[in-house]
Amino acid sequence: MIRLSDIVVKFGDFEALHNINVHVQEGEFFTFLGPSGCGKTTTLRTITGFIDPVSGTVEMQGRDITHVPIEKRNIGIVFQSYALFPTMTVHDNIAFGLKIKKMKKDEIEKKVNDIARKVDLSDEQLKKAVSQLSGGQQQRVAIARALVTEPAIICMDEPLSNLDAKLRVQLRNELKKMQKEFGITTIYVTHDQEEALTLSDRIAVFNKGYIEQIGTPNEVYNHSATEFVANFIGDINKLQNGIVSSMHLDPEKAHYIRLERIGVSLAKDGQTETPSGNSVLFSGVIESQEYYGLFIKYTIQAAGQTLKAVEKNDGINIYEPGDKVNLLIDPADVMSY
Amino acid sequence: MYAGSGRHQTEYGMGKLWGIFGGVLFIYLFLGFMVMPCFNTLTSIFSAKDAAGNPDPFAVIRFFFAGNMPSFVLNSLKLAVLLVITVNVVGISIVLLTEYFDIKGAKILRLGYMTTLIYSGVALVTGYQFLYDKDGILTNWLLQFFPNMDRQWFSGFSSVLFTMTFACTSNHALFLRNAIRGIDYNTVEAARNMGAKPFKVLLKVVMPTLLPTLFSLTVMTFITGLCAMSAPTLLGYNSINPEIVRLAGSTTADEAFPQARAALLSIILAIFTIVLLSILNHYERKGHYLSVSKTKAKLVKQKIQNPVANVLAHIYAYVLFIIYMTPVVMIVIFSLQNWQAIRSKTLDFSGWTLINYFGSQDYSYTTSRGKTKIRPDAISGVFANEKTIGGIRLSFILSALAAALACVIVVVAVNYIFKHKNKKRSRVVEACLLFPWLLPTILICYSFRIFFNKEVWYVFGNNMYYAENVRFLIVMAYTVVKLPFALRMVKAAFYAIDEELEDAARNLGASPLVTFLKVKLPIVLPSVLAVFALNFNALFTEYDMSATFQSSYGTSYAMVMQSMCNEEGRDGMNMNASGRRCASTVFIMIVSGLILYLVYGVGARDLGERLAIRERRRKRLQKIGRRLGLSHAAAEDAEVRID
Numbered sequence: 001m002i003r004l005s006d007i008v009v010k011f012g013d014f015e016a017l018h019n020i021n022v023h024v025q026e027g028e029f030f031t032f033l034g035p036s037g038c039g040k041t042t043t044l045r046t047i048t049g050f051i052d053p054v055s056g057t058v059e060m061q062g063r064d065i066t067h068v069p070i071e072k073r074n075i076g077i078v079f080q081s082y083a084l085f086p087t088m089t090v091h092d093n094i095a096f097g098l099k100i101k102k103m104k105k106d107e108i109e110k111k112v113n114d115i116a117r118k119v120d121l122s123d124e125q126l127k128k129a130v131s132q133l134s135g136g137q138q139q140r141v142a143i144a145r146a147l148v149t150e151p152a153i154i155c156m157d158e159p160l161s162n163l164d165a166k167l168r169v170q171l172r173n174e175l176k177k178m179q180k181e182f183g184i185t186t187i188y189v190t191h192d193q194e195e196a197l198t199l200s201d202r203i204a205v206f207n208k209g210y211i212e213q214i215g216t217p218n219e220v221y222n223h224s225a226t227e228f229v230a231n232f233i234g235d236i237n238k239l240q241n242g243i244v245s246s247m248h249l250d251p252e253k254a255h256y257i258r259l260e261r262i263g264v265s266l267a268k269d270g271q272t273e274t275p276s277g278n279s280v281l282f283s284g285v286i287e288s289q290e291y292y293g294l295f296i297k298y299t300i301q302a303a304g305q306t307l308k309a310v311e312k313n314d315g316i317n318i319y320e321p322g323d324k325v326n327l328l329i330d331p332a333d334v335m336s337y
Numbered sequence: 338m339y340a341g342s343g344r345h346q347t348e349y350g351m352g353k354l355w356g357i358f359g360g361v362l363f364i365y366l367f368l369g370f371m372v373m374p375c376f377n378t379l380t381s382i383f384s385a386k387d388a389a390g391n392p393d394p395f396a397v398i399r400f401f402f403a404g405n406m407p408s409f410v411l412n413s414l415k416l417a418v419l420l421v422i423t424v425n426v427v428g429i430s431i432v433l434l435t436e437y438f439d440i441k442g443a444k445i446l447r448l449g450y451m452t453t454l455i456y457s458g459v460a461l462v463t464g465y466q467f468l469y470d471k472d473g474i475l476t477n478w479l480l481q482f483f484p485n486m487d488r489q490w491f492s493g494f495s496s497v498l499f500t501m502t503f504a505c506t507s508n509h510a511l512f513l514r515n516a517i518r519g520i521d522y523n524t525v526e527a528a529r530n531m532g533a534k535p536f537k538v539l540l541k542v543v544m545p546t547l548l549p550t551l552f553s554l555t556v557m558t559f560i561t562g563l564c565a566m567s568a569p570t571l572l573g574y575n576s577i578n579p580e581i582v583r584l585a586g587s588t589t590a591d592e593a594f595p596q597a598r599a600a601l602l603s604i605i606l607a608i609f610t611i612v613l614l615s616i617l618n619h620y621e622r623k624g625h626y627l628s629v630s631k632t633k634a635k636l637v638k639q640k641i642q643n644p645v646a647n648v649l650a651h652i653y654a655y656v657l658f659i660i661y662m663t664p665v666v667m668i669v670i671f672s673l674q675n676w677q678a679i680r681s682k683t684l685d686f687s688g689w690t691l692i693n694y695f696g697s698q699d700y701s702y703t704t705s706r707g708k709t710k711i712r713p714d715a716i717s718g719v720f721a722n723e724k725t726i727g728g729i730r731l732s733f734i735l736s737a738l739a740a741a742l743a744c745v746i747v748v749v750a751v752n753y754i755f756k757h758k759n760k761k762r763s764r765v766v767e768a769c770l771l772f773p774w775l776l777p778t779i780l781i782c783y784s785f786r787i788f789f790n791k792e793v794w795y796v797f798g799n800n801m802y803y804a805e806n807v808r809f810l811i812v813m814a815y816t817v818v819k820l821p822f823a824l825r826m827v828k829a830a831f832y833a834i835d836e837e838l839e840d841a842a843r844n845l846g847a848s849p850l851v852t853f854l855k856v857k858l859p860i861v862l863p864s865v866l867a868v869f870a871l872n873f874n875a876l877f878t879e880y881d882m883s884a885t886f887q888s889s890y891g892t893s894y895a896m897v898m899q900s901m902c903n904e905e906g907r908d909g910m911n912m913n914a915s916g917r918r919c920a921s922t923v924f925i926m927i928v929s930g931l932i933l934y935l936v937y938g939v940g941a942r943d944l945g946e947r948l949a950i951r952e953r954r955r956k957r958l959q960k961i962g963r964r965l966g967l968s969h970a971a972a973e974d975a976e977v978r979i980d
Contacts, residue, residue: 076844079841085859096842100846131944
């Protein structure tokens with residue numbers, strides 16, 4: 001559907017993107033994930049045509065669109081700020097692109113009403129100014145405006161970043177639902193790993209103008225290709241010498257383990273727990289506890305280092321600071337680089 | 338090749354062509370109406386010749402120091418320095434009294450303090466004269482209580498300072514008010530919580546945040562004082578500007594190098610202005626005290642706890658209100674009085690009339706030889722007196738044209754500046770538009786008058802000061818003078834446009850022109866209209882430029898008023914010139930007020946507010962319809978017609 005080949009973007013002497021290669025499949029929800037300044041928005045703007053690459057090609061449906069003007073690319077965009085025109089009503093915002101295309105009035109009306117129904121905007125809301133709508137409604141208008149011109153793909157640049165946490169989760173689900181309903185290829189930019197993991201079919205993790213890994217959420221989370229990806233996605237423990245040598249891991253490499261992969265249980269006096277399979281047992285002491293409701297995160301001193309671990313909150317096995325605990329680590333869960 | 342690329346290339350080609358045309362026009366106007374006239378003025382200082390006809394480049398400068406000319410500069414400096422103190426005291430007072438302290442009737446007080454927005458320039462000065470000069474209403478009234486008082490108390494320096502103090506607080510009323518409203522109230526509460534007393538909070542927390550605005554206002558006030566024109570001319574004070582105008586109209590037969598001396602005085606003013614603005618610019622670049630709060634709390638008015646201080650503050654507020662309002666009220670009242678009452682400056686409760694506004698009357702008088710003569714239409718209203726209405730009409734048209742032209746130039750230029758942000762050419766365009774800010778108004782007008790008062794090749798061999806051409810020259814001068822202010826305001830408005838809006842419009846297929854017209858312009862339009870209104874109101878009653886361009890074809894409202902009042906009653910002519918002046922001032926206040934209301938009141942509403950008002954109106958109409966027993970359809974019909 002969209003193929004970026006060896007894309008290089010420069011701002012003066014600064015090279016913002018180095019040989020980016022991505023292939024987004026038809027109907028896919030594809031996310032560009034990374035910290036600020038990593039090049040994800042630059043890549044998106046190269047696809048949409050706001051930035052001209054120094055070298056490389058952008059292909060859409062097999063056609064080279066590298067130097068095609070923005071308006072001719074047939075790509076819909078939902079901006080970070082939504083970029084809704086404040087001097088127009090909701091209806092006029094959605095109809096803007098159709099009017100530019102000089103469509104007939106009744107055709108415009110039909111298309112606007114159709115898309116409004118699909119994104120759940122009422123007739124009453126269509127007559128309102130965009131400033132009179134809530135954040136969630138504004139997002140729906142932005143999506144409707146981007147979709148009404150029937151683009152081949154839709155690009156979203158951090159569209160949830162301006163919303164509060166609760167609304168963000170709610171709209172995330174709606175967004176996914178809408179994308180499935182419309183079946184439209186979507187490229188989504190975010191720095192929020194949770195958003196990327198929950199929404200995407202595939203994720204490209206960006207760092208300093210390079211792509212570190214492209215994969216499904218499970219692949220990038222559980223089988224992070226690089227140290228950066230392992231660190232950037234989710235919370236992780238870096239294992240120090242004590243644990244590394246006890247587990248007979250390669251001392252030349254860096255070793256990481258996800259928090260939920262460490263098994264925590266209360267150490268009973270006089271009893272020694274027998275680890276199952278290849279797991280290695282460590283004794284530790286609870287240093288502090290963070291209560292999240294669904295789960296509890298513990299900071300534990302073990303084998304001469306601080307480890308973090310999460311346990312499901314079953315309401316019974318809740319450990320207090322000072323409690324002695326046993327930690328079980330399976331070498332198969334360790335990611336080494 | 339993709340579909341439609343041909344059209345795109347044609348559009349690109351046309352855009353490029355328009356760009357070249359715009360660029361050439363801009364350079365032509367900049368050189369012809371800014372650089373060349375002012376350069377001509379500068380060189381004229383050094384082109385003097387001695388008695389033998391040999392060049393003597395420093396003759397004018399020697400003459401300057403040998404004569405009394407430095408006194409004009411010193412007088413202007415004295416006025417500027419004292420004006421900074423008095424305007425800041427009054428300006429800060431009116432803003433604190435209406436926005437910071439809890440003073441009863443603050444809304445009414447604010448309206449009074451803001452009258453200078455619609456009542457300024459020559460109208461204000463003559464209004465003050467009307468009240469305070471040797472035969473003024475208030476002077477007569479005060480003499481009843483203080484018989485030994487100097488009847489001529491309102492003349493010279495003190496009268497100029499008094500008048501300008503109250504005339505120059507408009508900027509405080511607008512900008513300092515905005516600054517104080519922008520204060521995060523949480524900072525005040527935090528200071529109080531830490532034990533600071535109210536006065537300490539005002540001094541240590543509130544005032545420092547106002548300092549950048551106050552500094553800008555101080556510099557602007559200083560420049561206003563230095564370049565004062567109407568008040569010194571009408572009230573009699575020897576400062577720079579009136580002297581420049583006098584010299585500009587003088588000839589070598591009367592005195593030595595009048596034009597070159599006028600030019601030198603203009604250049605001195607320009608040097609002062611450039612130095613002051615450089616200081617201001619340097620200070621502004623150092624940054625402002627911006628609130629770092631993400632959840633700013635609205636300022637809550639502070640109660641003055643000490644009862645004595647509270648009473649004194651109320652007295653002070655209402656005394657200021659009386660000073661601001663008295664001329665306005667008196668002008669309105671006397672515009673409805675007959676000419677005898679106005680001439681004697683006593684209120685005649687049986688002398689109410691509309692003659693100062695509408696219609697005309699004959700005036701009969703007895704000559705020194707005992708003959709009775711009738712002067713037809715010697716008493717006439719604003720709308721019946723061709724000279725007065727002609728002056729108003731001309732001022733209206735010239736001001737509207739110039740204000741609109743300044744807005745168009747600036748909007749197009751700012752759009753260009755933002756489009757080519759961080760590029761050298763955009764900085765050059767901006768500098769060109771700010772250029773007139775460095776030059777005093779009088780220098781620009783004087784330079785125009787001298788440079789274009791001959792056949793000039795640059796304007797196709799025309800004499801632009803000749804006959805009706807002078808009107809074009811006035812429009813150009815008005816426009817040039819108002820460009821820097823328009824640029825600063827419009828640029829601020831453009832900053833408010835989210836860059837993603839432009840991207841969104843382009844993504845949806847809009848061309849740069851459509852994006853500008855349909856997306857960007859509607860967003861900045863309220864600010865552009867506000868700039869238009871402020872510039873228009875200032876130009877409508879301005880005196881300085883009209884006086885410099887004195888010409889029978891360019892006689893603006895201000896000049897008509899001045900000349901008619903001067904000849905009031907002479908040979909039975911213009912018997913009610915003062916009454917007509919009062920009436921015309923009232924008319925102009927109404928026009929200016931209406932424009933400000935339309936721009937700030939109606940025009941500033943965003944789409945949401947407009948739709949909400951429309952919705953309320955629709956409901957109200959439906960309710961009335963139901964009460965009157967109208968059908969729903971009829972009520973809807975009425976609503977559609979109103980929309």
